Amino acid sequence: MSMVTKFVLWSLLLLALVGITGSRAIWNNQNSDSEDFTYWQGQYKDVAESLATDSAVKQATRDSLIEVKQVTVGQFTVTQQDGTSQQRVDRCQSCHIGLLNPQMTAENIIRTVDGKTVTTEEVPKYLEEHPKTLRIIKTIGAHPGISVEGEGARDLGVIHGEKFTYGLATEKSLTAADFTDYGLQKTNLKQHPFPTFGCTTCHYGSGRELIEKNAHGDPERWLSPMLAAKYMEAACAQCHAQFDKTKLSVAYLPSMTTIARGEKLFRDKACYGCHKIEGLSKGNIGPELTYEGRTAVPETIEHQLWDPRYKTASCSMPYFFAYREHNTDDPDRIKDIVDARADELKKTGGQANIENPEIRESLERHGYVPNGKAQEDVDALVTFIASQTGNNYASSASSRMTEIAAYNGAQPEKVDVTVASGKKLFEESGCYACHAVGNPDHKGKSMDDPAYKGGVAGPELTWEGSRHSTQWLVEHYENPQAFVPSSIMPIFPFSDTQRKALSLYDQSLRPTGTKTVDPVVDMPSTQMKSLGAQTPDVATMTR
Numbered sequence: 001m002s003m004v005t006k007f008v009l010w011s012l013l014l015l016a017l018v019g020i021t022g023s024r025a026i027w028n029n030q031n032s033d034s035e036d037f038t039y040w041q042g043q044y045k046d047v048a049e050s051l052a053t054d055s056a057v058k059q060a061t062r063d064s065l066i067e068v069k070q071v072t073v074g075q076f077t078v079t080q081q082d083g084t085s086q087q088r089v090d091r092c093q094s095c096h097i098g099l100l101n102p103q104m105t106a107e108n109i110i111r112t113v114d115g116k117t118v119t120t121e122e123v124p125k126y127l128e129e130h131p132k133t134l135r136i137i138k139t140i141g142a143h144p145g146i147s148v149e150g151e152g153a154r155d156l157g158v159i160h161g162e163k164f165t166y167g168l169a170t171e172k173s174l175t176a177a178d179f180t181d182y183g184l185q186k187t188n189l190k191q192h193p194f195p196t197f198g199c200t201t202c203h204y205g206s207g208r209e210l211i212e213k214n215a216h217g218d219p220e221r222w223l224s225p226m227l228a229a230k231y232m233e234a235a236c237a238q239c240h241a242q243f244d245k246t247k248l249s250v251a252y253l254p255s256m257t258t259i260a261r262g263e264k265l266f267r268d269k270a271c272y273g274c275h276k277i278e279g280l281s282k283g284n285i286g287p288e289l290t291y292e293g294r295t296a297v298p299e300t301i302e303h304q305l306w307d308p309r310y311k312t313a314s315c316s317m318p319y320f321f322a323y324r325e326h327n328t329d330d331p332d333r334i335k336d337i338v339d340a341r342a343d344e345l346k347k348t349g350g351q352a353n354i355e356n357p358e359i360r361e362s363l364e365r366h367g368y369v370p371n372g373k374a375q376e377d378v379d380a381l382v383t384f385i386a387s388q389t390g391n392n393y394a395s396s397a398s399s400r401m402t403e404i405a406a407y408n409g410a411q412p413e414k415v416d417v418t419v420a421s422g423k424k425l426f427e428e429s430g431c432y433a434c435h436a437v438g439n440p441d442h443k444g445k446s447m448d449d450p451a452y453k454g455g456v457a458g459p460e461l462t463w464e465g466s467r468h469s470t471q472w473l474v475e476h477y478e479n480p481q482a483f484v485p486s487s488i489m490p491i492f493p494f495s496d497t498q499r500k501a502l503s504l505y506d507q508s509l510r511p512t513g514t515k516t517v518d519p520v521v522d523m524p525s526t527q528m529k530s531l532g533a534q535t536p537d538v539a540t541m542t543r
């Protein structure tokens, strides 16, 4: 025997051994209550065979091998938590075997498995009452967005609508709104063929794993979890986020409305003032979030947003989405309601219905009531933050460097120094996230003033013009911490003219007919400055 033949024979033998022990290991690893891929492929064979109308297809389905199905995705490597890359190998199709078979609709699977004929309209209700069948459909059903060629515009897919939590769309959908919703949500799979994209590019999860709970992921065991459907645009953004040099912001596909909303909120809620994201924001009070989507999972990001103090009791990040009910820092006052809005939420049932018990518990411990209207904003922000992986398949590393350089090198805009441009800047810069402003001429409680709006993390600015001179205000914008050492107000990257315009607007906030503040009164004299004083009157700066 030649060396080559010997080698080949030996490797074949070895391979066979690996095959046997390998699959043993897989089998032994199963929990008795969870079905493995061989089970799902068996289920699929039964259903697909009975649905096949062509005898050749029937035979081929019957004869198909039960085996691990795997795609190796050459183009899109996985970036690990530590930044290193790994080849993407996805075995999800070992269980999700019917994804490309257009016959695997909910209706067909129900008919085959349960022997019941249900119409499209009846699918959601039926599945609500038959969780076992739902589980089978989720596993071996056709993938949303698969179009059936040659059968007109028949389009299959999972829809998640308001009243329609689960179902497969065939020719039509339940309501026009659901149909539109689906049109927006579905992903054209012709543009993303499985052999090129695998599954984990869009779903995350741990592609190599063959056990359901491992494949779907578990951060506690270092297995990357799948993205919940509501956060999926974070994955799409890896390929569909284009830096726009003229606006120094990111453009997404028109259908990616959640993440676009998240990016807007990142500005409106002043997150950008405290957090740096390379190429997008320069904040430096909180931790950098450039790689947050790689090092944190959506659940912890969500926790941070509802309850910023859940990890660190002294965290200065404001509660943007919850109101303070009582003062937990002072045990004597624990019964006092400190924010009327929290009381209102509790009374009217406007409190958010948070599923995660850990989030509920920590909010309660800190005395905060989550705002029910904030859920969509929180989801959008989580999606946006989770998309920050520092990784973009659509742009090369060098063009990313160019984008970052363009952002870092950009000078803040020059504006007209007028009240109007200051007001515009105030509205666009996220100031309302921390400051409330009302009508200075309003008599009575601020809450009853229809013009009153804004947050409470900073002082109310309705009478700011009666409190400080423009000179004080400009210097405060340059460095709030020089005036109030522990201030959480960020240093915003404004130009001189922007700071002046803002100060003019602030000055306009005072009751009609009252005078502005003379700098002599509220700026320290040169002599006081030389003694280290920043301001003569710290007491007026209440929180």
Ligand code: HEC
Binding pocket: 035, 036, 037, 040, 090, 091, 092, 093, 094, 095, 096, 134, 135, 138, 139, 199, 200, 203, 204, 205, 206, 207, 208, 209, 210, 211, 212, 215, 216, 226
């Ligand atoms: C061992 C079999 C198995 C493997 C491997 C597997 N899954 Fe699943 N998957 C299931 C089952 C079973 C369900 C239905 C879960 C249920 O009961 O709702 C499911 C559900 C899902 C769902 C729907 C989740 C939901 O709650 O609506 C998605 C998405 C999904 N899998 C994606 C993946 C991806 C991506 C991979 C590869 C990383 C993968 N699966 C690997 C068995 C598997």
Ligand code: HEC
Binding pocket: 092, 093, 096, 099, 138, 139, 143, 144, 158, 159, 160, 185, 186, 187, 192, 194, 197, 198, 199, 200, 201, 202, 203, 229, 232
């Ligand atoms: C181009 C992105 C993309 C790729 C690639 C992709 N999916 Fe999906 N998948 C989606 C979207 C979007 C949905 C619908 C999400 C939603 O609303 O539930 C979905 C839904 C699903 C569902 C049903 C989820 C449910 O809620 O019931 C399963 C199961 C699934 N995908 C598995 C896979 C598997 C397995 C692969 C790899 C063979 C894969 N997907 C590849 C984007 C993708």
Ligand code: HEC
Binding pocket: 076, 186, 187, 188, 191, 192, 197, 201, 202, 232, 233, 235, 236, 237, 238, 239, 240, 253, 255, 393
């Ligand atoms: C790994 C990269 C990647 C991911 C992840 C990805 N796509 Fe794509 N997508 C592509 C590529 C490549 C194309 C085809 C080239 C093109 O037309 O831009 C494409 C095309 C599209 C198109 C058609 C674009 C057009 O202009 O016609 C849509 C819509 C789309 N993707 C939506 C999504 C959605 C929604 C998701 C998330 C569920 C997603 N994609 C995830 C790479 C990706």
Ligand code: HEC
Binding pocket: 265, 266, 269, 270, 271, 272, 273, 274, 275, 285, 286, 287, 289, 292, 296, 301, 304, 305, 308, 311, 312, 315, 316, 317, 318, 320, 381, 385, 488, 489, 490
């Ligand atoms: C006043 C400054 C400030 C503002 C405004 C702010 N944050 Fe934070 N943020 C912080 C600080 C400080 C921490 C560190 C908390 C800790 O260590 O527990 C933090 C932590 C975080 C974290 C967790 C980071 C990590 O890896 O531990 C996330 C995510 C986050 N912020 C997102 C946001 C978002 C989104 C917004 C806007 C809605 C926002 N932040 C607004 C100061 C701020």
Ligand code: HEC
Binding pocket: 269, 270, 273, 318, 426, 429, 430, 431, 432, 433, 434, 435, 457, 458, 459, 461, 464, 467, 468, 473, 476, 480, 481, 483, 484, 487, 488, 489, 490, 492, 502, 506, 540, 541, 542, 543
């Ligand atoms: C993260 C919360 C936060 C954001 C965002 C924020 N501020 Fe502040 N701001 C504060 C706090 C807290 C103070 C009180 C401590 C201090 O003076 O620095 C303050 C103080 C001020 C004062 C002085 C009030 C006084 O009379 O003492 C002005 C004026 C002001 N902010 C304007 C703005 C403007 C304009 C923006 C938007 C560009 C803004 N702030 C954004 C938290 C914030």
